[in-house]
Amino acid sequence: MIYFDNSATTLIKPPEVGEAVAYAIHHFGNASRSFYDAAMTASREIYRTRVAIADLVGSEEPLNIAFTSSSTESLNLVIGGLVKQEDAVITTVTEHNSVLRPLYLKGCRLDFIDCDEDGVLQLDAFAELIRPETRFLICTHGSNVTGNITEVKKLYDLCQAHDLIMILDVSQTMGLIPVTGEMADVLCFTGHKGLFGPQGTGGIIVNGRLPFEIVKTGGAGVHSFEMFQDKDMPDLFEAGTLNSHSLYGLQKGVEFILSIGIDGIQSRENRLTQLFVDGIKEIKDLRLYGDFSGRDRLPVVSLNMGRIPADHLAGLLWEKYGIATRAGSHCAPLLHQRFGTMETGMVRFSFSYFNTEEEIEIGCRALKTIAEVYG
16 A cells, blocks of 8 residues: 555554554553552653653643644634634634634634635735634644645734734644744644654643633542642643553654654655656646645645546545545535535645655556546
């Protein structure tokens, strides 16, 4: 199998990730619940995972990182704990349903930053969207459809100038490009994509103290006689038993990234992406979605080819060439509306540090052959 679906999850991971999970299953007790060796080992390694992530994002306080099961849970907890129905929220048409649906559920006022025909956000319209009741900007750092990267510094500067809280979804960017804890007031991440961790891991990074309401509560191993959950990080979001086995695996994934360096990861993935685009750009009736003008971007290429339906194209790639891709709407409905691809969808290729030049070349040849035979 040639695996080009890394934006969904990284299938090929550093071997130490799986080894860590297997070790933890047989050696970890319940973290923060007692002082015997197995429980203390789990507690120590969870803290070391916080330290590794803090190192990755340049944070000086590992305890400002809370662990969850996914970026979806992180976004639900953060939106649920901060946004009120009477608030107005600015977001974008490039968002994943993990942002959109919790906001729809809140019933708050939503104002959307639009994008151009390449999916580039039109940030100059931001100031015009601010209302007296606007309290938040919630947006993605990198699109899982186009691979475009958001100019978050510009947005965060605007948020600070207008006293808005910025919540940043770094699901697609953390581990692939530089991400720092100072990019926003809150960052929501997942562990199983660019961080090479197991599925069922994610987290919340809080940059300073914010007025969270309690939205997840139960046993935390501390303050058991208090009626309500502690609002301090990370206890605010960590009621219940943490997934220590997978978090130990996540630690090893992050340590692998730190050993290579983000620049090394990004450089390799950029080369693979450019090799792919150069290899297919002359295909007749090819449509690429995203900005390929030379800006920094994610290793994501979404496309359609002529009259070949996206699901049929993805099926041919798998059945005839063993190439795994993702066809469909990618849980980003507003962006597909903007591109007019609600009915057709797209086929997404997303690359990883562990892909090879040979695999890219095979993918290019496969698309060329399919275009000749079925186009």
